[in-house]
């Protein structure tokens with residue numbers, strides 16, 4: 001009788017993600033793949049893009065490595081490669097879940113969607129807290145055993161409110177702030193301090209219908225498609241780098257309230273994808289645009 005084949009149980013390899021951007025030139029992929037090979041890493045997935053308009057090169061590499069390789073050792077030893085090509089780069093452990101804060105005002109569909117997706121493991125995030133300028137969703141949030149912070153905002157208290165948010169971000173080690181229909185304009189200073197770390201869902205297919213009440217604007221224009229846009233937040237309202245968009249066809253007879261209702265699902269889809277891609281380090285900033293290695 002044949003001996004049962006005994007598959008060796010090799011130690012589980014750790015998974016990592018390297019992202020980089022740099023001025024494009026020959027040899028970048030060779031330098032990165034040679035470094036990974038020489039460091040005992042195995043490439044599982046690699047994506048790259050050279051932007052002829054900006055002359056920038058972008059790369060995302062998912063790779064594995066066994067002990068004694070650690071993320072600290074990788075970050076220390078990759079520095080020489082990064083410096084040689086003037087790279088902006090990051091290396092993360094793929095298993096590390098991103099710590100996020102969700103913010104909401106009076107419309108809770110995106111908040112509800114993100115809470116559920118995180119709870120079932122469809123989003124690789126840990127929701128550290130939810131912040132709102134209203135109290136409508138305190139019970140919903142606390143039903144997930146997540147801290148709810150009511151931070152009221154008026155023109156007079158906006159600076160103090162933002163200081164409280166920043167303290168929360170620092171105190172809880174938050175890496176991403178998600179505006180899940182949070183309807184307050186953030187100050188230039190806050191946008192600068194958290195540049196590239198705030199994602200907003202705008203309820204229109206930008207660049208159409210920026211600002212307030214986009215569904216009413218769209219209805220007045222007689223659109224046949226409505227949409228939602230997830231984008232990074234900058235000081236310029238609704239002008240930040242677009243991450244993801246979703247659209248839905250509408251008829252000539254829809255009312256503004258029906259557009260609001262139809263729009264809920266496309267808003268949730270666009271925002272959830274954007275948050276997932278950011279948490280998986282799939283988005284790289286390319287000036288006013290993004291590169292998304294979905």
Ligand SMILES: Nc1nc2c(c(=O)[nH]1)N[C@@H](CN(C=O)c1ccc(C(=O)N[C@@H](CCC(=O)O)C(=O)O)cc1)CN2
Pocket residue numbers: 179182183184185186187188191200201202203211212232233234235236237238239240
């Ligand atoms: N600095 C930025 N702040 C915010 C952005 C952004 O891109 N840059 N996106 C918005 C979201 N948003 C549309 O998606 C939006 C939110 C709020 C307003 C607005 O006029 N708010 C008033 C108060 C309204 C109220 O109290 O109900 C205000 O802040 O004075 C316009 C567009 C999130 N913030």
